[in-house]
Amino acid sequence: MELRKINITDIEAQWAYTKELPTNENGLTNPYNGVSYDEYKEKVLPILISYEHPVNMPDWFVPETYYYLWDGNCLVGEFRIRHHLTDALRNGAGHIGYSIAKKHRGKGYGTIGLELTIQIAREIVPEEEIYLRVNKDNIASQKVMLNNGAYKAGEDEEHIFMRIAK
């Protein structure tokens, strides 16, 4: 099992994943659902790669790196790391967003993928803790976080705010 940073070589598998990923599932958003291969290649992939070193982006935009979880030659999930917090992220989506392909859920990939992502995030994130947010009704994702040592730091009406010590 490995996490590979978004890249040009893996374009076909990354495109297939992005095309299928719902527009919004439990707060994990994807504006590129249904994207064609050509549009992914010409527009979307360069944009997503550029997020690591943003150019001409608004002030609020925090560098973000996309990683894909591979089991052998099968891409099973996506993990996004936002490099540092802003007030909006601190009180919102936090450092990490993730998803596992529907057909691969319930097999432990979410748990191992978050573990590998946290290993990378430890080297990137300056804050003392990794911040995460999860919907109250998203039990699977809460378990993924708890399996990785998360504790509940707070909540609002719809969400639980979790943190993992670095």
Ligand SMILES: CC(C)(COP(=O)(O)OP(=O)(O)OC[C@H]1O[C@@H](n2cnc3c(N)ncnc32)[C@H](O)[C@@H]1OP(=O)(O)O)[C@@H](O)C(=O)NCCC(=O)NCCS
């Ligand atoms: C949340 C998500 C990443 C979990 O991925 P996954 O690969 O299925 O996770 P795991 O297989 O590691 O399962 C973690 C735990 O959740 C449980 N689980 C899995 N699916 C479940 C479901 N539908 N309902 C309740 N529990 C579930 C598993 O049994 C496991 O429990 P355990 O730790 O007691 O063994 C995946 O469901 C997903 O991509 N959801 C849509 C996007 C999303 O919600 N992202 C997170 C936003 S915070």
